[in-house]
Amino acid sequence: MPSNFxxxxxxxxxxxxxxxxxxxxxxxxxxxxxxxxxxxxESVSAWADSRPNIVxxxxxxxxxxxxxxxxxxxxxxxxxxxxxxxxxxxxxIES
Numbered sequence: 001m002p003s004n005f006x007x008x009x010x011x012x013x014x015x016x017x018x019x020x021x022x023x024x025x026x027x028x029x030x031x032x033x034x035x036x037x038x039x040x041x042e043s044v045s046a047w048a049d050s051r052p053n054i055v056x057x058x059x060x061x062x063x064x065x066x067x068x069x070x071x072x073x074x075x076x077x078x079x080x081x082x083x084x085x086x087x088x089x090x091x092x093i094e095s
Contacts, residue, residue: 034064
């Protein structure tokens with residue numbers, strides 16, 4: 001624990017908070033390794049070229065949710081494709 005760890009303590013801070021904080025500190029190396037793995041996947045949704053990596057990131061996240069005992073599912077959403085198709089159809093109708 002850092003030497004100034006208790007400097008931020010106040011009467012309002014509960015024991016549960018300190019237990020959680022200690023747990024996080026005890027697993028710091030593991031969390032940093034996981035974060036490095038995640039940010040290595042270049043998945044910026046604003047970049048059209050990174051769309052395949054967005055799927056990869058979601059699959060990575062799904063795997064971690066399941067490893068940690070949670071449940072999740074991935075769904076394919078065609079929102080962007082539908083918007084493009086709608087715009088294309090609207091242009092044809094207006095012509």
